[in-house]
Amino acid sequence: MSQDASRPAAEALLMEVAELIVSALNLDLSPSEIEPDAPLFGEGLGLDSIDVLEIALVVSKRYGFQLRSDDDDNVRIFSSVRTLAEHIACQRTQ
């Protein structure tokens, strides 16, 4: 799939992933308040490794693939809603 063709799919996923994060983690903000490019850790949403496991669990259920930490890209995958959505778009089986 070319870059251009995959872009709408990833864009559509952004809101879905933001919703998934908010509901999985019980965050008290609305999905639209999460900037797609803001960091999920540290200065941004301030998530931690417990949250990553929670998100990974929901991702595996919804999209039908397991995350692995020996993907060297692990840090990049969880760097923002956009990078996570892009990874899901590439890996999803459902």
Added chain:
Amino acid sequence: MSRLPLLGHAGLDEIFAYRPSGPLTVRAFLAAAWALADRLPAGQRFLNLCQDRFRFSVGLAAGLLAGRSSLQPASQSPETLNQIRQRWPDVFCLCDSAFDSLDLPRVDYPESLAVHPERVVAIPQVAAEHVAITAFTSGSTGLPVPHDKSWGSLVRNARAEADRLGLRHGPRHAVVGTVPAQHMYGFESTVLLAMHGNSPFWSGKPFYPQDIVCALEAVPRPRLLVTTPFHLATLLASGVEVPAVDRLLSATAPLSEQLAADAEARLAAPLQEIYGCTETGQLASRRLLADAAWLPLDGVRLEREGELIVASGGHIEGRVPLADAIELLPDGRFLLLGRHSDLVSVAGKRSSLAYLNHQIAALPGVVDAAFFQPDAVPGDRDITRLCAFAVAPGQSRQQLLARLRQRVDAAFLPRPLFIVDALPRNATGKLERAQLQAFYESNRSQRHAAS
């Protein structure tokens, strides 16, 4: 001066650990430790920040061979590193990742150590009184409290644990641990079990359920999975097909009966729990499906002393009061009734409200503040997060959270942080739990209504 061996192995060619490249012998481990010992800077104390369990263990052993002490704080936040440097100005870091060690002196674990396995002729001895590690509790004054552990007490603890689990003289289990080597439980039940419990570990720290699957596949049976209720619940919930496991060990928080039953049924292995604390090391074990009572490790006694329950004997140095609410049974076993209310635990990490309140009250612009652990909501999974209230005119939530992040572990960051006009203090200035729960509920519904 009495001495104890660095390792409990009978010979140099026994397996010490498994790495992705294959099994590693005691001889290879010792050669690496001697080589690293030669490279350590002059400082007496070091922060062993190695992520890889094998490298962490080589670091520990190199420190022991060179007469150094390993500092093992519960958090590695910039605030913690600064506090440690103030206390031990000659501290240095041992790292094997891009960890930000501020400007502390730093040794990076060498890509290739010039090792000489042929020169290793024996398992070295270490002075039993030598301070091998310093672990920390959060304390109540804002400064972590150090607890020195002698090499002798660590070895005795490891032997007691391995005896209890039937590992020391039983079949050699390969250990896969989901907990870091730096945390006391991970340290005791992976690093020390490999050194003195006849149980070589897998060098990695699997995180996602699929990682655990791969790590288990990489080591031979029988296998022991060392994990926590949170990791175990996530593994089961993921639905991944888990390879054969022969033993399960859990600690950091008591298991629920449901989770214990699910785990034993799904993984077809007995699940044991270990109870302990930083001050004492490991104290007792149980298998919840057989009995809810905890059986102290060999030699360990729990006794009532006035209001307190005190642990002594076995590997414990002195008499140590315990922070948990405990009911002693006539046969020496005991029931764990819960934590005294000041202690909080989030996904196995422990702190105290007094410590956290001190941290938030110390932020610039904060007039008054308090952390609060709301009542658990039925149906939630095991994690209940903390929230906090702050009176901080002119400060934004984002500013306060950014500063707080410098001081406390991410697991304890308030979720959410409420900016309020005043705290519901009573006539004597105290904050009562019932008032805080009501205050929490009303603030929460206001925020939901506003969004």
